[in-house]
Amino acid sequence: MDLLTALIVAGLFGGGAAAAPAIPAAAPAADPAAAPPTLAAELSWLPERPVQGHLVRLVVTPSAGESLTDIAGEVGGEPVHFEPAAGGRWTALAPVPVDTEGTLSLRLQATDGRGTTTELSAEMPVEAGDYRHERLSVAPRLGSSLNAADQAHLDRDRAKAAEVARQAHASPRLWTSERVIPREDRVTSGFGNGRVFNGQVSSRHLGLDLDGDPGDVIVAPTRGVVALVDTFLLAGNIVYLNHGGGLVSGYFHLSEALVAEGDTVTAGTPIGRVGATGRVTGPHLHWVVRIGSTSLDPRSLLDLPLDATFDRVPGGR
Numbered sequence: 001m002d003l004l005t006a007l008i009v010a011g012l013f014g015g016g017a018a019a020a021p022a023i024p025a026a027a028p029a030a031d032p033a034a035a036p037p038t039l040a041a042e043l044s045w046l047p048e049r050p051v052q053g054h055l056v057r058l059v060v061t062p063s064a065g066e067s068l069t070d071i072a073g074e075v076g077g078e079p080v081h082f083e084p085a086a087g088g089r090w091t092a093l094a095p096v097p098v099d100t101e102g103t104l105s106l107r108l109q110a111t112d113g114r115g116t117t118t119e120l121s122a123e124m125p126v127e128a129g130d131y132r133h134e135r136l137s138v139a140p141r142l143g144s145s146l147n148a149a150d151q152a153h154l155d156r157d158r159a160k161a162a163e164v165a166r167q168a169h170a171s172p173r174l175w176t177s178e179r180v181i182p183r184e185d186r187v188t189s190g191f192g193n194g195r196v197f198n199g200q201v202s203s204r205h206l207g208l209d210l211d212g213d214p215g216d217v218i219v220a221p222t223r224g225v226v227a228l229v230d231t232f233l234l235a236g237n238i239v240y241l242n243h244g245g246g247l248v249s250g251y252f253h254l255s256e257a258l259v260a261e262g263d264t265v266t267a268g269t270p271i272g273r274v275g276a277t278g279r280v281t282g283p284h285l286h287w288v289v290r291i292g293s294t295s296l297d298p299r300s301l302l303d304l305p306l307d308a309t310f311d312r313v314p315g316g317r
Helices: 149-170 298-303
Strands: 005-008 041-046 055-062 068-075 090-095 103-112 116-126 133-136 186-190 194-197 200-204 208-211 217-219 224-232 234-246 249-259 272-276 283-293 294-296
Touching: 041 103, 041 116, 055 068, 055 103, 055 200, 068 090, 090 283, 149 186, 149 224, 149 234, 149 249, 234 272, 283 298, 294 298
Parallel strands: 133 194
Antiparallel strands: 005 041, 041 055, 055 090, 068 103, 103 116, 186 208, 194 200, 208 283, 217 272, 224 234, 234 249, 249 272, 249 283, 283 294
């Protein structure tokens, strides 16, 4: 099987409506044994070999003479939101969770113009990510078990982040093919690395840390709406952006936010300043990118192959 393109043929699709059987004049009903209409389509993805913890672009291309009206399903535990693109194709972003091993199962339901729904399925090969352990020292209160008040604060923070994810899945696509890095600086901690706080393995680093001095400006990577401006226990001052179609980005440890909830931003819009609030070892930007609640390497958003078809109907189907 071509690793870039997986031909999905459920029950060996016939590529069109089955020929109608001959019907005797005395029996006007259709032959119940006749094969139902079927759909032929091609499911592909970019990049060719996705990596653990990265975004992937899915593309469904119907065969000649076929047309699609909808594609639905979940990938990596998150709903995927397909939309029409050029040439009759449909395309969507999907997550490859950081703990994916070997392959990621794709199970989609495609509906054609006749109302026929067919399953499209494939096993997408996944490359292992290059992740390691990092040792950090932080204030003991933030590097050990939390007291009741801090745990309640953390629970509220998680609930707010989950609501942003829900909103992103419920919103039409806002992001466009124009993408920029929130700030140009060296990476001080990569995505996916295990975090050892005060000698104990505590978590995996599910963001990208970019160096910076207090007050340095941070910009939006692509089009979206400001979903949340708040102060979190561990992340400090934060801004979350809802980019629609399930895509979320977050900016942690800010000294201040430069936007308000409900603001619309585009690639390059200033949204905040570098700070050292929350659980930190020094001033920097912690940048997160998610599909729903699934965290992904933010650099995969910048590197993902896109084209102008994604700008065809920004903010709507």
